[in-house]
């Protein structure tokens with residue numbers, strides 16, 4: 001901000017801004033980092049430090065920073081028609097075009113978009129719409145949702161309840177009734193001696209057990225992140241999602257894929273449902289839909305669900321002032337055009353992704369790393385006190401934070417959850433930047449060890 005020095009900004013921030021997911025007292029002492037500019041995979045802070053952002057902001061800046069086209073499109077749409085809502089029998093051209101584009105891009109018959117402002121709201125939306133879907137068919141008892149412990153589905157009351165983060169449940173008396181959690185597929189944590197395929201079956205069977213415990217006639221849907229991001233990038237066995245799909249079909253339970261992180265290229269395909277070859281009935285989207293340039297979320301419903309909602313449900317008593325906001329829709333369309341025209345996802349899948357995977361896996365040789373896992377452009381290093389044992393440090397989280405801080409000091413942004421170092425760079429990362437990332441990560445590991 002011109003005219004305000006960094007120290008003053010930090011002081012004002014500490015006095016007036018409560019940061020999400022932070023210990024605000026500790027942050028006030030430490031001082032917030034003020035970021036000023038971004039270009040490609042780099043951001044700069046107010047002190048002039050250049051940082052390689054290996055986390056794409058918050059899993060979202062897929063096309064990289066500084067894409068002027070996105071700003072131009074937003075400005076143009078604001079000049080033409082800055083706002084109109086999708087209530088009252090109206091819509092706008094970008095909103096319609098984006099609905100059609102998402103129907104074309106998402107797999108199978110996910111042909112119907114409902115727009116929100118965020119991933120949390122998208123997951124809130126499905127809680128109500130899926131229950132409504134069953135209720136209008138005379139099955140109001142199909143009310144219960146099943147999700148995973150340690151999953152993340154957002155911060156609203158429904159999102160955080162669907163999520164399985166214990167720390168979030170403690171604040172505000174969550175989860176709300178009708179939500180049940182099963183253990184996630186976390187091979188490093190509980191895979192034991194099982195091979196991938198056996199573990200995939202065992203982990204998926206937890207869903208069947210829970211459905212049978214609740215009674216299939218009482219279960220509305222299962223929701224999961226194809227790759228569980230926030231908890232530490234848990235990449236499931238290849239057969240896990242196919243098994244989950246089979247179980248959902250067997251008991252007529254809807255399958256919801258939360259692709260807020262995975263969507264728009266993160267796993268090497270447009271959507272992780274393609275990477276894992278399964279067919280969700282409902283998909284939630286956000287983040288990469290606009291590469292984080294402007295807030296937008298969406299729910300994609302398949303033909304079966306949408307038809308019931310449209311023909312049997314009467315008025316859809318749900319929506320947001322900004323559902324289908326024309327400026328956000330225009331930015332999303334331009335973001336998708338960039339991803340398509342520049343073949344960014346294909347390049348990740350065939351070229352930079354495999355290169356990143358090779359370099360990331362090589363970090364697994366470091367004495368501090370118990371497992372280096374990666375899928376497409378999302379990965380984690382599991383830090384351990386002793387190799388090859390799958391053990392945790394006693395005060396979980398401290399070592400990860402040290403490593404994160406060492407990385408930051410050398411100009412690299414990595415995120416740490418517990419003692420896992422998380423990776424999710426902009427999809428436009430180059431091989432030279434992958435080298436920089438690998439070299440800086442190794443150095444941070446050395447300093448931490």
Ligand code: PLP
Nearest residue numbers: 118119120152153154225260286
């Ligand atoms: N779902 C997943 C898998 C996420 O990772 C997130 C955010 O990180 C959300 C939902 C919530 O999205 P938002 O923060 O846009 O509300």
